[in-house]
Amino acid sequence: METPNIAFEYYSENHELTDALKAKVEQRIYKLAKKNRDITGVSVAVQQAERSQTPHAYRVRVVVYHRPENIAAVEVAPSVQEALLSALDSIERQVREHRRKLREQWKRS
Template sequence: METPEIAFEYYSENHELTDALKAKVEQRIQKLAKKHRDITGVSVAVQQVEHSHTPHAYRARVVIYHRPENVVATEVAPTVQEALLSALNSVERQVREQRRKLREAWKRS
């Protein structure tokens, strides 16, 4: 079974999202999608959070367009890389959990 083409979409207000980080995202999502056909696209958004209580923080939101339900994770961290990798970890875990539940549907009967 071949991995289908996955559409990647990126949004960053101040160009904090480097090509190296984009490559890391694509590599991890491709690995997650290997031998599966349930992921159709990914959206990544990074914003700098500027408030008095969070002067230097970034918010990363990763959405995986996944069948039967889309998966979303939002994380805030002091650096773009930390926020993005933490959000990636979270969506990967959620996708694996959904797949496990679908495989074990017979247990619910």
């Protein structure tokens, strides 16, 4: 099966995402989208958390444009990489759970 056409969008405030982190995001999303056509795009936003609450923390928001509903995850961690990987773990879990629910609609009463 061919690789799905997925649009990736990155936003970073005061911190640039490295090419290695972008490649990691794309690799994990393509793996998640393999054999499915329900993911059409991904948005990744990185912000430094408020200094008064957490002086050295980053907030990462990942939104997957997924049919029929979009899925989002927000994580805060001391490094961009930790927050990003944690958000991707959450996204993967949510997408798989959503697909399982769609497959098993017959179980609903």
